[in-house]
Amino acid sequence: MDKNQEFDLLATAASGLEALVGKELRDLGIDCQVENGRARFKGTMETIAKANLWLRTADRVKIVVGEFDAYSFDELFEKVKALPWEDFLPLDANFPVAGRSIKSKLYSVPDCQAITKKAIVNRLREFYHRPATVPLAETGALFQLEVALLKDHVVVTLDTTGPSLFKRGYRLEKGGAPLKENMAAALVMLTNWRKDRPFVDPVCGSGTICIEAALIGHNIAPGFNREFACEAWDWFSEEVFETVRADAEEQADYDYPLDITGTDINGKMIEIAQANAEEIGLGDSITFKQQAVKDFKTEKEYGVIVANPPYGERLGEEESVRKLYGEMGQVFRPLKTWSKYILTSDLTFEEYYGEKATKKRKLYNGALRTDLFQYWGQRPPKNKGME
Template identity: 45%
Template sequence: MSKLKLIATSAFGVESVVARELRQLGYDQLSTENGRVTFTSDELGLCRSNLWLRTAERVLLQVGEFSARTFEELFQQTRALPWEEWLPANALFPVEGKSIKSQLHSVPDCQAIVKKAIVERLKRSYKLEWFPEDGPRYTVEVALLKDTVTLTLDTSGAGLHKRGYRQLAGPAPLKETLASAMILLSRWQPEQPLLDPFCGSGTIPLEAALIAQNRAPGLKRNFVSEQWPNLPKQLWQEAWQEALDLWQPSLPLRIFGSDIDPEVLRLARVHAQEAGLAEQVHFQRLPVAQVRSRFDYGHLITNPPYGERVGEKSEAALLYQELGTVWRNLATWSLHFLTTERKPEQYIGKRWDKSRKLYNGRLECHYFQFFGPRPPSPRRIQDSGKVSSPASQLD
């Protein structure tokens, strides 16, 4: 199989988590930049990365990269690329674009020129003058950054945060990719209890269950590149079979979610049913101040209300204070939460141990982590996100 240059895109702040996931998949030739991790793989790796990456937004296939300051340079260098290696004669290939700090700042013009250059290349390759574009979809992206042009094909289709279980959404839903990043950054292990006291429609508990069961997040969805005739079907079948073999659906879990809103809890239960996790993840209607647990050495991982709108700041501050009280009462637990608040220690009663800037959509947030004591005799397991080493079963 040929070597490919692939790009896993991500939200800002999550790049190192995506890079760690790729290394766990066995892809060590990678480089990290803002919003993306570039790695070298083969066609099977294209399939596996789409199926397994929990925190990436998309997987792009890089067709070419070059410097261009004029439209003529953009046209000529785009036309010189081997588009026929991927695009069949009937390919549907819309062109999307973005430009940052580049001389070629008109995105519509860049899109039109790239489209024309690809057509000219395909005319020469297929000896045709007209292309019906009624076949499989190959979305082309032209991305310009400081006069460097990167041309890619989107191999994912719908964003990777779409796992297939969340058809409904409550207000301000947390993306599945960000929820997974929060969990993977938390040091939580599948044999430990996990509780989200502001669970909303259930994203954090459900993503934690997928991680614990070593279930590929893309197992219940499809990808646009499955329809590409030049990507052998048996590679997808091999990737799917590997994912099924490594999935541990019977692994017992102690994962809980609670919320005060009965409507979002209804959505959470629907999503758990859709994900096949209704028996493994438990939801309860409960105000945060009443949250308790009989378990030790667990993790509170949550995305509480931010109070961004006028009049809501005082309500959010009260919730943070209650969250701090709950955590202090759970003496052996760790606390991890995402917020726009810059000084959470005034509510939690202790300075945070780690902080990381993350973006919830376009909103700049901070992920604060307050670590509890280590278990007296912690059972070490290999990283639960690693495909080749599924999470161990509970005692």
């Protein structure tokens, strides 16, 4: 396949993060349209490589192989079979088909998957002149497909990413209720933090929010430490990823001095956080220390606090968690020049923190509805340098 061929592409995202993904794509110079759960864009192999390497808040980058309406299984079969599968799938391709169906006449997901698979097999058999009696080997590279139906509109996609983009490759260990890396990056990007200001996570757990902040501060591509499914495809140019990775390496600013601190009451979690930061080469960019929230003090100004405290979802935890929220209020409220961003599913958080948020933003942490409570600090005077 020509490396300059243009594809219709999707970057999928958790509910509430689509606009951030759209902004990231535009910052990469990629024009896009944001929809529920995804951003749509067009591009070449280079665009696919760049999106996989650089998107901090997305889940996956997918090629749209076909899109149409279908009201019967016969129609689904014929329209899937009409797509140019031989352009994407070699004879030995391993191509499982995942499925989703919402508010569609074809509501049986297993049937939609089976019919899609059968249609592709028929097309490949005809193209590669294989008899119907001999099954396709499927011993080669993975081509993960999905047939997704929404109100009878079908989108058939091929996943270029492999394991989700949140799997950056640096988490050696994690805590009891870990935040996914792309969600942690989103929390940092939703703040007013700049790399020349202090950044603190006072309940840092395994260090994910601090590590994502350091990646942003050093302008390091979040996918630099991993590989992607499309790199194993015989038609995808190796040279493209080599070029995009080399460009990303040039853009990284490893030497910029960052002021990022992660604290946690649990010493074991601090050890894990330090190990995770060292795994990705950011051990010197972040200071991790064991400390309870109530003992936090700082003389610094115009910093940003981002916290993902326990939510009190488990039985018997509610009281201790709400006590923690109260301690956060006592310690953080006096820091007038600091902005604070706290994520929790406890919608009564403000009551225990002791102050109404400047703004709230609804986000989903996995399937769990949460709110990001935002308390904006005073801005530094324009004629005054950073302290």
